[in-house]
Amino acid sequence: MLQTKEIETLFRTYYRPLCLYALHYLGDPDAVEDVVQESFTALWRQENPVANVKAWLYSAVRNRSIDALRRTGKNEPLPSDLDGLISDDEAEDRSALEARLWTAVDSLPEMRRKCLLLAKRDGLSYKEIADELNLSEHTVRNHISRALETLREGAPQMLDFIFSFF
Amino acid sequence: MNQIDEQKLSFVLRHYRPGMFDTQKAWEKVSGVASRRQVRRILLWAMPAAAALILGVFFSWRNTWTEYNAYDLAQAFTLKDGTHVTLAPGATLSYQPHKAPRQVEMTGKVHYAVARDESHPFRVIAPAATVTVLGTVFQVSEDRVDVTEGRVRVDGPQGEGVVLTAGQSALLQDGVPTLEETALPNPSAWAAGVFRYDATPLDDVLKDLSAYYGVSLQVKGDSTGKSLTGEFSTDSLDEILELIGLALEIELVRE
Numbered sequence: 001m002l003q004t005k006e007i008e009t010l011f012r013t014y015y016r017p018l019c020l021y022a023l024h025y026l027g028d029p030d031a032v033e034d035v036v037q038e039s040f041t042a043l044w045r046q047e048n049p050v051a052n053v054k055a056w057l058y059s060a061v062r063n064r065s066i067d068a069l070r071r072t073g074k075n076e077p078l079p080s081d082l083d084g085l086i087s088d089d090e091a092e093d094r095s096a097l098e099a100r101l102w103t104a105v106d107s108l109p110e111m112r113r114k115c116l117l118l119a120k121r122d123g124l125s126y127k128e129i130a131d132e133l134n135l136s137e138h139t140v141r142n143h144i145s146r147a148l149e150t151l152r153e154g155a156p157q158m159l160d161f162i163f164s165f166f
Numbered sequence: 167m168n169q170i171d172e173q174k175l176s177f178v179l180r181h182y183r184p185g186m187f188d189t190q191k192a193w194e195k196v197s198g199v200a201s202r203r204q205v206r207r208i209l210l211w212a213m214p215a216a217a218a219l220i221l222g223v224f225f226s227w228r229n230t231w232t233e234y235n236a237y238d239l240a241q242a243f244t245l246k247d248g249t250h251v252t253l254a255p256g257a258t259l260s261y262q263p264h265k266a267p268r269q270v271e272m273t274g275k276v277h278y279a280v281a282r283d284e285s286h287p288f289r290v291i292a293p294a295a296t297v298t299v300l301g302t303v304f305q306v307s308e309d310r311v312d313v314t315e316g317r318v319r320v321d322g323p324q325g326e327g328v329v330l331t332a333g334q335s336a337l338l339q340d341g342v343p344t345l346e347e348t349a350l351p352n353p354s355a356w357a358a359g360v361f362r363y364d365a366t367p368l369d370d371v372l373k374d375l376s377a378y379y380g381v382s383l384q385v386k387g388d389s390t391g392k393s394l395t396g397e398f399s400t401d402s403l404d405e406i407l408e409l410i411g412l413a414l415e416i417e418l419v420r421e
Contacts, residue, residue, distance in 0.1 A: 004239055011193050012402050019187040029186050037196050101178045120179045
């Protein structure tokens with residue numbers, strides 16, 4: 001059986017990527033966390049050694065996601081927005097990158113994040129966002145382009161960090 | 167960013183909600199479930215012994231000791247008076263909740279957020295010192311005391327004492343507590359899960375992270391003169407390492 005410390009390291013490494021992976025199947029963030037947490041609990045209970053823990057986790061999350069979909073009566077146990085089929089490796093890499101983007105969005109200054117989500121998620125125009133948030137259109141445009149710039153620079157830099165050299 | 171990545175970004179943004187997929191919170195939930203399961207297993211075979219103890223416990227109820235242990239993970243508990251304690255791995259804490267609810271004995275490293283009660287000082291008896299407080303946030307380990315909020319008094323076994331206020335630390339050596347000039351950057355990060363640095367030398371940062379994650383971190387290359395300013399919460403160690411590495415143009419490896 002795996003030690004608590006080993007499980008914790010795995011959890012901190014793969015929790016968010018697995019959530020994003022399951023999100024492709026389930027499409028509902030609330031359902032996702034239960035599925036991923038159950039998979040880790042199952043890993044914890046494994047009496048026999050697991051050869052490839054990462055692959056084990058991904059397939060556990062996939063199976064549980066498909067089960068959950070069947071339970072809700074949806075007969076579409078395939079990732080909803082894939083362009084055709086992609087390999088397991090590609091799906092794992094994609095989830096890792098999406099997890100970083102998620103972290104990056106988490107770390108954006110609040111106003112920038114609000115503007116970005118209203119524009120890209122809710123499809124509001126700059127004018128509508130400006131009215132909603134009591135800002136000028138110019139400021140809204142600025143917030144969004146700064147936010148996208150940060151996200152495009154690559155996920156790790158996105159945490160709000162200031163470094164200094166002496 | 168190419169087209170595929172735009173797809174990923176729009177997928178993330180479409181589903182994004184603040185506070186979702188919080189690794190730290192989820193871990194607390196999952197590890198909590200697991201430790202409860204272990205406790206149940208232990209109780210099952212400890213049942214006959216417990217039954218035999220009931221009579222004895224009945225008579226010595228007032229003198230009962232409650233003991234807390236943290237094995238390989240930090241564990242948080244709330245004492246009878248509302249004080250929150252977080253035990254670092256390997257730490258123990260015991261007290262008599264009915265007889266002396268505001269006096270605890272401990273070993274290892276423990277973080278305290280003491281419930282305020284002006285008329286009853288809270289006392290921590292550690293191997294190297296006794297710490298007395300009214301209501302404050304601080305932590306005690308085998309060789310030091312760090313204060314985050316309020317004010318505490320630290321007395322050595324021979325009676326010499328110092329008073330610490332927020333942000334100060336005392337070293338406990340040879341039975342005499344002494345004020346420490348350069349405090350560790352984040353004495354309580356392991357309990358709170360947030361690291362703050364202000365022009366902190368890289369070596370101290372690595373010491374801090376090594377202690378929190380229980381791994382040994384090394385710099386490949388020259389680390390002299392590099393320092394770090396900023397704040398981050400502990401989500402993924404790999405992300406933190408990559409981030410520091412990119413910014414300072416060094417490579418960090420764990421062993």
